[in-house]
Amino acid sequence: MNRFLACWAGICLFAVLFPVVLPGQTSCEDGNSSLNTAQPKAMTVPDIIQKFAAKEAIFRQARNNYDYTQDVTVQTLDGKTVDGEYRQVWDISYDDKGGRVEAVTFAPQDTLSRVSLTPEDLEDFRNRLPFVLTTDDLPLYNILYVGEQHVDEIDTYVFDVAPKAIEKGKRYFQGRIWVDDHDLQIVKTCGQNVPDVRATSKKKNARENLTPKFVTYREQVDGQYWFPTYTRADDFLHFQGGDVHIREIIKYTNYKRFGSRTKIIFKGEVPPEKDQKPPEKKPQ
Numbered sequence: 001m002n003r004f005l006a007c008w009a010g011i012c013l014f015a016v017l018f019p020v021v022l023p024g025q026t027s028c029e030d031g032n033s034s035l036n037t038a039q040p041k042a043m044t045v046p047d048i049i050q051k052f053a054a055k056e057a058i059f060r061q062a063r064n065n066y067d068y069t070q071d072v073t074v075q076t077l078d079g080k081t082v083d084g085e086y087r088q089v090w091d092i093s094y095d096d097k098g099g100r101v102e103a104v105t106f107a108p109q110d111t112l113s114r115v116s117l118t119p120e121d122l123e124d125f126r127n128r129l130p131f132v133l134t135t136d137d138l139p140l141y142n143i144l145y146v147g148e149q150h151v152d153e154i155d156t157y158v159f160d161v162a163p164k165a166i167e168k169g170k171r172y173f174q175g176r177i178w179v180d181d182h183d184l185q186i187v188k189t190c191g192q193n194v195p196d197v198r199a200t201s202k203k204k205n206a207r208e209n210l211t212p213k214f215v216t217y218r219e220q221v222d223g224q225y226w227f228p229t230y231t232r233a234d235d236f237l238h239f240q241g242g243d244v245h246i247r248e249i250i251k252y253t254n255y256k257r258f259g260s261r262t263k264i265i266f267k268g269e270v271p272p273e274k275d276q277k278p279p280e281k282k283p284q
Helices: 045-063 119-127 135-140
Strands: 004-008 011-015 066-078 081-094 100-106 115-117 141-151 154-163 172-180 186-194 214-221 225-239 242-257
Touching (some): 045 135, 045 141, 045 154, 045 225, 066 115, 135 141, 141 172
Antiparallel strands (some): 004 011, 066 081, 066 242, 081 100, 141 154, 172 186, 214 225, 225 242
């Protein structure tokens, strides 16, 4: 275990830090057109929020009915050179009681020397990404409509999201989300997990919990659900002892529905049948 503790994109790291002065590279605007700040015409902003939040609840249920592969890479960089890497690939499935089952299929030697992952990091990989904003979560957040924007091949409604209050021991998302204007599901997320915890003393083992900016893209699966397929964080965390350049890449692939074709329903919201949907769309 190394000297300082940092948490980024939900990933806790103990790090001996060396200064780096280059800016981070995560951009929320990649693939975006200019923002149209006019109010939406098809429906009111409150209606959009209520509908996409209901779809997010369906998404959360539906994803627990799919097997998939999760590929995690964590790197430290010295300039442009990768000087340490953690890599692990999991096949995710579920047992007959709905319990999550993970099978590690690829795990080369961990070469990270300036950071090390903790068991809590793996739990964050499982549950914190992507950000999910359901009907039950709405009271926790201020949600501001900022306009409409074309993201790659998709027209979206854009919202800024921030927690109304921060309770001790809990973490929240703060940033921007893009909602498909047809399916009313989140297709892109960019921001940070908060709060940051700064060192309160100059002791060598002072605890710091910092979060970088990250971006998550979703793609349409089975003509119904927008599931995460790619998350990236590339940022510098500014610790008391100096800066550290961290890069994180998570890929989600091979989504396959398992079990019976049970219809997923949440508060009257029922997803349309697969053959009623247009061809699958990809934000990127």
